[in-house]
Each structure stands twice: as structure tokens, then as C-alpha cells.
Amino acid sequence: MGRRRGARHRSPRRPADRARLLLRIVDDIRAKVPRDFPLSIRLSVTDYEPDGIPIEETVELCRRLEAHGVDVLHCSGGHHAGMEWEVSPWYQVRTPHRWGWEKIKDAVSIPVIASGSIVSPETAEEILASGSADFVSLGRPLLADPDWARKAKAGRVLEITPCIRCNDGCLHRGLNKGRSVGCSVNPSVAEEGRFPVTAAGESRRIAVIGGGPAGLHAAAVLHDRGHDVTLYEPGELGGLLNHAQGSTVKQDLAALARHLIHEVSRRDVRVVARAADAQTIAEGGFDAAVVATGAPDESPRFPIEGRLPVRTAAQVRVTDAPRGRVVIVGGGFQGCEVALRVSAAAATGEATTVTIVESNDGLLAGEEVFTDAERLPLFLDAAGVSVRCGHTVVGIDDEGVRVETAGGVETVPADAVVLALGRRRADSALADELEAAGVDVRVIGSAREPGRVFDAIHTAFFTARSL
Ligand code: SF4
Structure with missing residues (x-):
């Protein structure tokens, strides 16, 4: 009696069987390239599935890859159907695969490359200095800032535009919709030649009203275009980004706030710690105003009584x-x-x-x-x-x-x-008043339409380019 169809698929998993195709590919490549040609394999430490690939199996595979002439192991984690590990979001821990690559490093003598949410130079440095891994690799952080490594090397860490692990520009509005990759915090990613920040034809006095992400970014770009910029913010610079300060959930937003504030503070932008209205703008002799005052919280449509906080x-x-x-x-x-x-x-x-x-x-x-x-x-x-x-x-x-x-x-x-009722559209009273007074006024970020970081940074960037 012949073997039943599909019997091989139902047999218990054996690492040797599962590795056969990969090892044959490695052998074939190794035979075709000189021995000093570095051969790297990227693999997941585990797929994080309940009945998936355990780390012991991955470690054994890595030992065999080393024996077959692989020169370096590049460790990621997860798989396409479970993207919370593969492209970990801002509510996931940073460096989620560290536990796995360290087990692999202990088992092999070839170098190990660490990857996955290594968003800051401090984290990268700690991984290397502690011997946790031999190299670090960056994916999304290089979309957020292609100069990441150069700035890190020069010690200009706060100048790095941090990836906030939102997956909005790169995946949601980009690849998932069949478009080219984008980035929430880097509007010109992959199109740097198309959207350069160039000097304005004429230097103008411009007021930016509001110091959230949109206002901060607009102020920095307007300055770089040669304008004389004053930023008005009566509260905390950073706006809504600050709610993540000190939390492990969305800590990346707090990093973005620190970066945007630094970018304004290192430029010759006047920051005035009070609100601005139409009279402020008129008395200040501004040529233009950028309204970045955000959107108010949606009001509850039910009574709130008693003393509950x-x-x-x-x-x-x-x-x-x-x-x-x-x-x-x-x-x-x-x-x-x-x-x-x-x-x-x-x-x-x-x-x-x-x-x-x-x-x-x-x-x-x-x-x-x-x-x-x-x-x-x-x-x-x-x-x-x-x-x-x-x-x-x-x-x-x-x-x-x-x-x-x-x-x-x-x-x-x-x-x-x-x-947590969301935000509603802001009224246009300030913009209307400024316009009536003959001021060249632009509205950006959530003051234009409640949105996400992508919308704040992109409307700020493209508005600043147009002034
Ligand atoms: S859109 Fe940009 S900031 Fe957001 S996850 Fe992708 S690369 Fe990072």
C-alpha cells in the first residue's frame, strides 16, 4: 500500500527537513562566490505563533548555517501576517527580538546583526557596547531620517528625526494602498529631489501660532527658507505629543516632541510664551501668519454629575x-x-x-x-x-x-x-479675523482638520514651502 497523499505534511516537524531548502541555497551560493564574499542570512528568531518556530529550532538552524559558510546572521522576528512583531508599532516594546538574537549569538561564532525598533542611537550604542549583538540594522528609522547614521556619528542625536513607529506613512498610506513608501515625519522621503527646502524669493516676517508638531515643524522650515519667524505658544511646546512623556506606550511620540523642540531652539526662531490673536499679529507687523492651534476635544453629549475625577x-x-x-x-x-x-x-x-x-x-x-x-x-x-x-x-x-x-x-x-471622544473641527474665527485684516494666513495641522502626526507634519512642510 502506497504512502497516503499529504502524509509528509502531517509528520512531526524535523528541523533538518525544514532547513534543507535553505541550506541547499546557501551551499549553491557559497560554491559560486569567492570565500571572502560575505554571505548574510536574515531570519526571524521566532514567528511568535503559539505552535510556531521555537527559538531552539532557530538556534540549531543558525549553527548549521554557520557550518555551511554563512558569514553573518541578521536577526528579525515575526512574519507578514503578524506585523506587530515584524514592524513593531509604538505600543509595542522597543527591540522586541533582543532575547532571541542573544540566544543565537551565544550559540555561534559568526557576527550577529540586531534589528527591530532600534530607533535611537542610544539604544544602538547600548546593544553594541554590551555585546548583545555585533551590528545593528535600521529600517524605518532611515525613512524618517536618511542622515540618521551621520548625525549619530557626529553626536547630533537630537537632530535626528525619530521614527515614531506609527506605520502610517510607510505602510498604511504607502505600501498598503499600492503607493510608494512615505513617512509621517519625513514628507520628502524618497522624493528629496522633488521637494527641496529652498530659500524663499523674499524674506518675510511670519508668525506661527501654536507650538504643537505642526507649528514647530513649520517654524523650522520657514526659518530655513530665510524668513523671520516668531512662534507663539502659551502652553507646553510639543502640544499633544507630550501626553506620551514618560510612558512606555507611544514613547516614540515623546522623542519626536523633543526633536521638534530642539529643531526650533537651535534656530533663530523667537518663541513667545503667550497666545496670539489678530491684534498681536497686526501690532507685530507680520506679513503672514500660520495658524497651528490644533483641534478641541469633542464635547460629551451626556451629563457629568458628582465628584468622580x-x-x-x-x-x-x-x-x-x-x-x-x-x-x-x-x-x-x-x-x-x-x-x-x-x-x-x-x-x-x-x-x-x-x-x-x-x-x-x-x-x-x-x-x-x-x-x-x-x-x-x-x-x-x-x-x-x-x-x-x-x-x-x-x-x-x-x-x-x-x-x-x-x-x-x-x-x-x-x-x-x-x-476619549476624539477631536472635533476647530472653528475658523482666528483665521477669518486675520484674513479680514489683510494678513496672508494659512491653517495647518489639526486646526485645518483633526488628523494624525502625518497630517500635522505634512501640512506644515508643504505650507512652509509655499510661503
Ligand atoms: S511612517 Fe515614518 S515614522 Fe511612521 S513608522 Fe513609518 S518610517 Fe516610522
């Missing part, structure tokens, strides 16, 4: 994150990420439970980055965040958040509430 998602900082039974109102991206930040902040503190209530039937119902829509719920699950969809909030009182469901009205008990 209620704050917005942007007001949650790691140093004073709410504790106890925390209820997040809203399950869009803002609600999901603040739930992770509160959970991360509570990990070392007192017992905290986090619950998201959302009126839609599922989380992330808006236009989300596709990798977030697919994988963010898994991170919430891993963090122990409870999710109640189909719960429409009808009020907040001393007991908690009152919600209406198909079964009636009930209360989700809470010690603290975070409103």
Missing part, C-alpha cells in the same frame, strides 16, 4: 495616571491607546482595572492605520483591559459611568473616568 485622554500623564477602577469612554484609537497607557502606568502601582465602553459594536471603528485595527485589540487583551462594546454612555455620576445597552441602563462602577 473625569479628565480627557490628552490630560493623562504617566506620573499621575488614574488608579483604581478606571473607565475609558470611547473605543477609537485614542481610547485604546490611553487604556494601554493607564494599564502600563498601573503595572508598578496599586491594583487598577481598565474598562473601555464604546457605543459601536466593535473597537476602532474609524479610519485607523490597518496594523492598529488588526493588532491593537490583542495588546488590550494582553494588558487585561476589559472592553464593553454596544454600551452607549448616558451619564457619569458618583457611582460610575451609566450606560445604555440592549438590556437597559446599568452603571459601570468607576473610581476615575477618562474621556
Whole structure:
């Protein structure tokens, strides 16, 4: 009786079998190139699947690759169907594959290249100095700043535009839509020749109103074009990027805030710590104004009574994150990420439970980055965040958040509430007033349309190029 069709596929996995094709390819290449031609293999330390490839199998494979003449092992992780490891997002830990490449390095004598979310020179230096790996490799950080290595070597670390691991410009709006790769923080990536920052025909006095990411970036580019720039910001420079300060969740945004602030501070840009209105602009004798005042939070459409602490998602900082039974109102991206930040902040503190209530039937119902829509719920699950969809909030009182469901009205008990209702369109009063006064006025970032970092930086860059 012959062997059943498919029997080979059902037999237990044997590393020797799985490696055969790869080793034959390696042997063939090795036979065709001189021995001093360096041969590198990139491979995942594991696919991170429950029944996937264990690290022991990868280590054994690496030993065999070395024996077959491979010169260097380039270690990544994950696979295309699980992109939270392959292109780890900002709510994933940095250098997630370190544990794996270190096991491989211990087992072989050829060099090991580390990869995966090595976004800062400090991290790269620590990996090399500690002997964790022999080389580091960069992917997305080079889209964010092609001069990453040159600036790092020169010690100009804060001048590096950091990759924020948003996967928005490169994957979501780029490759996933069949377009060329883009980048949220580098509008001219891959098109540097098309969008150079050149000197303006005439130097003008320009006021930038608002010191969030859009205003900061516009101010730096306008300065580089030869304009005389004054930036007005009554609060904290960095705007909404600052909510991630000190957190391991979206720490990359805090790095971007530090970079953008540095880029303004090292230029001859006047920063004025107060708000500007039409009178300010008129009295200052400005030729043009760039409005970058952001978008206000959406207002709750339900009564808030009693003394329960209620704050917005942007007001949650790691140093004073709410504790106890925390209820997040809203399950869009803002609600999901603040739930992770509160959970991360509570990990070392007192017992905290986090619950998201959302009126839609599922989380992330808006236009989300596709990798977030697919994988963010898994991170919430891993963090122990409870999710109640189909719960429409009808009020907040001393007991908690009152919600209406198909079964009636009930209360989700809470010690603290975070409103994550998104942002609404800003009114155009300031821009209208400036325009009526004859000022050349432009509106950028979320003041034009609530958006993500991509929109803030891109509208700032292209507006500054046009002035
Ligand atoms: S789009 Fe975002 S993730 Fe992609 S390279 Fe740019 S900053 Fe990094």
C-alpha cells in the first residue's frame, strides 16, 4: 500500500527537513562566490505563533548555517501576517527580538546583526557596547531620517528625526494602498529631489501660532527658507505629543516632541510664551501668519454629575495616571491607546482595572492605520483591559459611568473616568479675523482638520514651502 497523499505534511516537524531548502541555497551560493564574499542570512528568531518556530529550532538552524559558510546572521522576528512583531508599532516594546538574537549569538561564532525598533542611537550604542549583538540594522528609522547614521556619528542625536513607529506613512498610506513608501515625519522621503527646502524669493516676517508638531515643524522650515519667524505658544511646546512623556506606550511620540523642540531652539526662531490673536499679529507687523492651534476635544453629549475625577485622554500623564477602577469612554484609537497607557502606568502601582465602553459594536471603528485595527485589540487583551462594546454612555455620576445597552441602563462602577471622544473641527474665527485684516494666513495641522502626526507634519512642510 502506497504512502497516503499529504502524509509528509502531517509528520512531526524535523528541523533538518525544514532547513534543507535553505541550506541547499546557501551551499549553491557559497560554491559560486569567492570565500571572502560575505554571505548574510536574515531570519526571524521566532514567528511568535503559539505552535510556531521555537527559538531552539532557530538556534540549531543558525549553527548549521554557520557550518555551511554563512558569514553573518541578521536577526528579525515575526512574519507578514503578524506585523506587530515584524514592524513593531509604538505600543509595542522597543527591540522586541533582543532575547532571541542573544540566544543565537551565544550559540555561534559568526557576527550577529540586531534589528527591530532600534530607533535611537542610544539604544544602538547600548546593544553594541554590551555585546548583545555585533551590528545593528535600521529600517524605518532611515525613512524618517536618511542622515540618521551621520548625525549619530557626529553626536547630533537630537537632530535626528525619530521614527515614531506609527506605520502610517510607510505602510498604511504607502505600501498598503499600492503607493510608494512615505513617512509621517519625513514628507520628502524618497522624493528629496522633488521637494527641496529652498530659500524663499523674499524674506518675510511670519508668525506661527501654536507650538504643537505642526507649528514647530513649520517654524523650522520657514526659518530655513530665510524668513523671520516668531512662534507663539502659551502652553507646553510639543502640544499633544507630550501626553506620551514618560510612558512606555507611544514613547516614540515623546522623542519626536523633543526633536521638534530642539529643531526650533537651535534656530533663530523667537518663541513667545503667550497666545496670539489678530491684534498681536497686526501690532507685530507680520506679513503672514500660520495658524497651528490644533483641534478641541469633542464635547460629551451626556451629563457629568458628582465628584468622580473625569479628565480627557490628552490630560493623562504617566506620573499621575488614574488608579483604581478606571473607565475609558470611547473605543477609537485614542481610547485604546490611553487604556494601554493607564494599564502600563498601573503595572508598578496599586491594583487598577481598565474598562473601555464604546457605543459601536466593535473597537476602532474609524479610519485607523490597518496594523492598529488588526493588532491593537490583542495588546488590550494582553494588558487585561476589559472592553464593553454596544454600551452607549448616558451619564457619569458618583457611582460610575451609566450606560445604555440592549438590556437597559446599568452603571459601570468607576473610581476615575477618562474621556476619549476624539477631536472635533476647530472653528475658523482666528483665521477669518486675520484674513479680514489683510494678513496672508494659512491653517495647518489639526486646526485645518483633526488628523494624525502625518497630517500635522505634512501640512506644515508643504505650507512652509509655499510661503
Ligand atoms: S511612517 Fe511612521 S513608522 Fe513609518 S518610517 Fe515614518 S515614522 Fe516610522
